[in-house]
Amino acid sequence: xxxxxxxxxxxxxxxxxxxxxxxxxxxxxxxxxxxxxxxxxxxxxxxxxxxxxxxxxxxxxxxxxxxxxxxxxxxxxxxxxxxxxxxxxxxxxxxxxxxxxxxxxxxxxxxxxxxxxxxxxxxxxxxxxxxxxxxxxxxxxxxxxxxxxxxxxxxxxxxxxxxxxxxxxxxxxxxxxxxxxxxxxxxxxxxxxxxxxxxxxxxxxxxxxxxxxxxxxxxxxxxxxxxxxxxxxxxxxxxxxxxxxxxxxxxxxxxxxxxxxxxxxxxxxxxxxxxxxxxxxxxxxxxxxxxxxxxxxxxxxxxxxxxxxxxxxxx
Amino acid sequence: xxxxxxxxxxxxxxxxxxxxxxxxxxxxxxxxxxxxxxxxxxxxxxxxxxxxxxxxxxxxxxxxxxxxxxxxxxxxxxxxxxxxxxxxxxxxxxxxxxxxxxxxxxxxxxxxxxxxxxxxxxxxxxxxxxxxxxxxxxxxxxxxxxxxxxxxxxxxxxxxxxxxxxxxxxxxxxxxxxxxxxxxxxxxxxxxxxxxxxxxxxxxxxxxxxxxxxxxxxxxxxxxxxxxxxxxxxxxxxxxxxxxxxxxxxxxxxxxxxxxxxxxxxxxxxxxxxxxxxxxxxxxxxxxxxxxxxxxxxxxxxxxxxxxxxxxxxx
Numbered sequence: 001x002x003x004x005x006x007x008x009x010x011x012x013x014x015x016x017x018x019x020x021x022x023x024x025x026x027x028x029x030x031x032x033x034x035x036x037x038x039x040x041x042x043x044x045x046x047x048x049x050x051x052x053x054x055x056x057x058x059x060x061x062x063x064x065x066x067x068x069x070x071x072x073x074x075x076x077x078x079x080x081x082x083x084x085x086x087x088x089x090x091x092x093x094x095x096x097x098x099x100x101x102x103x104x105x106x107x108x109x110x111x112x113x114x115x116x117x118x119x120x121x122x123x124x125x126x127x128x129x130x131x132x133x134x135x136x137x138x139x140x141x142x143x144x145x146x147x148x149x150x151x152x153x154x155x156x157x158x159x160x161x162x163x164x165x166x167x168x169x170x171x172x173x174x175x176x177x178x179x180x181x182x183x184x185x186x187x188x189x190x191x192x193x194x195x196x197x198x199x200x201x202x203x204x205x206x207x208x209x210x211x212x213x214x215x216x217x218x219x220x221x222x223x224x225x226x227x228x229x230x231x232x233x234x235x236x237x238x239x240x241x242x243x244x245x246x247x248x249x250x251x252x253x254x255x256x257x258x259x260x261x262x263x264x265x266x267x268x269x270x271x272x273x274x275x276x277x278x279x280x281x282x283x284x285x286x287x288x289x290x291x292x293x294x295x296x297x298x299x300x301x302x303x304x305x306x307x308x309x310x311x312x313x314x315x
Numbered sequence: 316x317x318x319x320x321x322x323x324x325x326x327x328x329x330x331x332x333x334x335x336x337x338x339x340x341x342x343x344x345x346x347x348x349x350x351x352x353x354x355x356x357x358x359x360x361x362x363x364x365x366x367x368x369x370x371x372x373x374x375x376x377x378x379x380x381x382x383x384x385x386x387x388x389x390x391x392x393x394x395x396x397x398x399x400x401x402x403x404x405x406x407x408x409x410x411x412x413x414x415x416x417x418x419x420x421x422x423x424x425x426x427x428x429x430x431x432x433x434x435x436x437x438x439x440x441x442x443x444x445x446x447x448x449x450x451x452x453x454x455x456x457x458x459x460x461x462x463x464x465x466x467x468x469x470x471x472x473x474x475x476x477x478x479x480x481x482x483x484x485x486x487x488x489x490x491x492x493x494x495x496x497x498x499x500x501x502x503x504x505x506x507x508x509x510x511x512x513x514x515x516x517x518x519x520x521x522x523x524x525x526x527x528x529x530x531x532x533x534x535x536x537x538x539x540x541x542x543x544x545x546x547x548x549x550x551x552x553x554x555x556x557x558x559x560x561x562x563x564x565x566x567x568x569x570x571x572x573x574x575x576x577x578x579x580x581x582x583x584x585x586x587x588x589x590x591x592x593x594x595x596x597x598x599x600x601x602x603x604x605x606x607x608x609x610x611x612x613x614x615x616x617x618x619x620x621x622x623x624x625x626x627x628x629x630x
Contacts, residue, residue: 018602022462136603138460142453145624147337269584271609287333287616288451294586295606305603309460 001311002041004028004065006090007076008057010300011104011131015074015307016044022308028068032077034058035065066093072100072311079106079204081222088112091119091127098124102310104131104303110204113211114219126314131306133205134158135297138309139281140212142293148213150286153255158205160277160298161189161196162230162250166263167275170238170247176231188277198229199250199261206252206259213254220259228262241265247273316626317356319343319380321405322391323372325615326419326446330389330622331359337623343383347392349373350380381408387415387440387626394421394519396537403427406434406442413439417625419446419618425519428526429534441629446621448520449473450612453624454596455527457608461600463528468570468599473520475592475613476504476511477545477565481578482590485553485562491546503592513544514565514576521567521574528569535574543577556580562588 001024005012008031019026025041031051036042036058047057066073073094077087084107091108094101096119103109108116109129120127133139134156143151157163161183168179180197183189195201203225210220230250241247249272251264266272271292274280279297284290296302316339320327323346334341340356346366351357351373366372381388388409392402399422406423409416411434418424423431424444435442448454449471458466472478476498483494495512498504510516518540525535545565556562564587566579581587586607589595594612599605611617 014602021465136600136606138453138457138606141456141460145453145456145627146620147623147627150336150620285451285620287329288614288620289611289617291451291453291608291610293606293608296604299603301602302604305461305465305600308462312460312462 001071001315002027002069003072003074003311004068004070005074005076006030006065007078007105008051009076009078011303011307012074012076013048013051014300014304015076017048018301018304018308019044022312024308024311027070028065029057030062030065031057033062035060035062037064037068039069066090070099072102072314074102074104074307074311075108076104076307081107081111084108084111088115091116095119095123095125095127100125100314101127102131102307102314103127103129104307106132106204106208109211110207111221128310128313129208130310131303133208134279134281134293135295135299136302136305137279137281137293137295137297138306139209139293141309141313142283142291143209143212146283146285146288149215151213151283152286153253153284154209154213154281155251155253155272156281157249157272157274157279158252158281158297159196159202159250160279160296161193162202163274163279164188164277165197166230166233166238166248166250169233169235170242173235173239175235176233197231199227202250202252203227203259203261206254206261209254210257210259214257218257225259225261230263233263242268249273316386316630317342317384318387318389318626319383319385320389320391321345321380322393322420323366324391324393326618326622327389327391328363328366329615329619330391332363333616333619333623334359337627339623339626342385343380344372345377345380346372348377350375350377352379352383354384381405385414387417387629389417389419389622390423391419391622396422396426399423399426403430406431410434410438410440410442415440415629416442417446417622417629418442418444419622421447421519421523424526425522426536443625443628444523445625446618448523449594449596449608450610450614451617451620452594452596452608452610452612453621454524454608456624456628457598457606458524458527461598461603464530465601466528466598467601468568469524469528469596470566470568470587471596472564472587472589472594473567473596473612474511474517474565475594475611476508477517478589478594479503479592480512481545481548481553481563481565484548484550485557488550488554490550491548512546514542517565517567518542518574518576521569521576524569525572525574529572533572540574540576545578548578557583564588
């Protein structure tokens with residue numbers, strides 16, 4: 001397939017870097033200020049090198065990527081809330097041209113799911129978004145395989161930064177502020193970690209799952225989620241949990257139309273007690289019991305793998 | 316889709332029972348001695364009731380199921396080795412009629428993979444077999460999503476009976492023969508548990524994975540696998556492992572064209588140390604690290620879920 005990749009952060013850049021390995025070409029690649037377009041396939045190494053050295057992937061206006069020749073648009077700009085722009089506009093532009101869309105950006109499917117589905121109905125293009133929930137883990141495709149009607153609940157640890165912090169606090173007996181600073185030094189936490197530690201990121205993933213599970217057309221957005229973060233968890237609370245054979249994890253839970261995210265006590269040896277930056281999703285199925293999927297929930301190549309799996313499904 | 320279900324054991328019967336729930340109809344259903352065929356859709360409740368009370372699903376010759384009107388044949392007869400008959404012949408008959416095939420029977424894809432793929436190339440029908448590896452767990456579809464070329468190894472605990480026995484031996488300090496008898500009483504182990512405890516069943520699953528991963532056309536069969544069972548594991552060996560924080564699991568490993576199955580020492584809190592009848596598969600991916608999938612690896616409705624997920628993929 002010919003891909004137009006919008007967004008040149010870790011995920012977009014990894015998609016551009018790996019596309020050929022999966023049998024696809026990149027005909028357009030844009031960051032927020034520039035683009036490079038070539039219907040015969042751009043020179044991906046040169047574009048990534050320009051991004052590293054000059055800070056710009058190309059020399060034409062970014063809007064030219066949207067009007068380029070491509071089969072699928074990969075939307076990998078940062079997640080935004082509310083109107084989910086500019087990501088939503090990119091999805092709209094592609095669908096109006098009857099092109100497919102693969103999202104790594106959570107905004108459009110967390111905040112404007114009904115709008116996206118309506119645009120998709122009027123288009124010959126399809127919208128897939130495996131990468132938005134659990135990075136490399138095949139959560140949404142497994143829900144689709146089992147049929148959302150036969151899944152009663154999904155819960156999981158869906159934010160690697162928060163999990164890294166809770167894991168380190170529990171094993172090292174350190175306080176929140178100390179471990180957060182360490183995580184920032186290691187690049188595990190961003191300079192502004194708000195959405196990771198206050199539960200927003202996990203809640204957006206829960207909302208996306210709720211939208212996929214809703215078979216009555218109900219639309220969920222972040223405002224429907226009940227969200228609590230990990231900022232108030234103390235080292236002594238973790239120590240108390242540990243004496244009882246348990247630990248604390250930031251758990252997202254989607255059940256019967258409700259989305260809840262918050263710190264939960266879980267047994268230390270339970271599947272939910274993944275450590276470090278790993279994520280886990282648990283699907284409660286009607287006919288096949290509980291299914292657990294765990295893996296890397298974030299990272300450039302990891303998330304790009306999920307994007308490219310979606311691209312493969314569109315062929 | 317219209318399904319012809321061949322085989323009326325736990326899996327075939329569950330597929331017939333659940334088909335309507337997933338939006339499909341059953342136009343033919345056969346056991347080894349009889350069949351019921353109706354192009355408008357058989358009465359599934361009546362057929363299952365006849366099987367329970369009379370031991371026969373219908374009153375016509377089983378071969379009539381193969382020549383019935385259907386879109387996909389579900390092959391759920393018992394796994395056989397060598398020529399993989401009669402399952403192989405059923406697959407052949409469907410593909411020659413340009414119909415799809417969904418296998419729950421491991422024989423044809425473990426023992427005659429190249430023949431199956433050649434028949435598929437000459438047919439408008441496709442062959443899917445998610446249910447043959449890990450029951451309800453989406454192992455093969457995840458391998459397909461990541462692309463077999465980007466997966467370097469697959470290992471897992473793929474036999475629930477052997478795992479139940481090892482788990483019970485380790486936690487209760489009981490000997491093999493005692494726990495095997497208990498497993499038979501519980502229906503977890505069959506009257507003849509040979510293939511489960513000697514590693515053959517896990518090896519067949521490993522061989523199927525090896526066939527899927529081989530991108531150079533190499534064909535694997537059971538004779539290519541290096542197989543050791545759990546019959547010689549003693550309670551004292553498990554006790555020694557436990558003192559060292561470890562336990563023993565029957566692990567199947569597919570790496571670089573080799574298939575090996577045998578008892579392995581694993582840390583007690585490692586993902587591979589699933590307990591009871593649960594299974595786990597670990598995929599080592601090139602771009603997304605390790606991915607773990609765990610769930611119920613056997614059982615009628617569980618395996619039928621995987622069959623029906625395959626049917627959904629064919630639509």
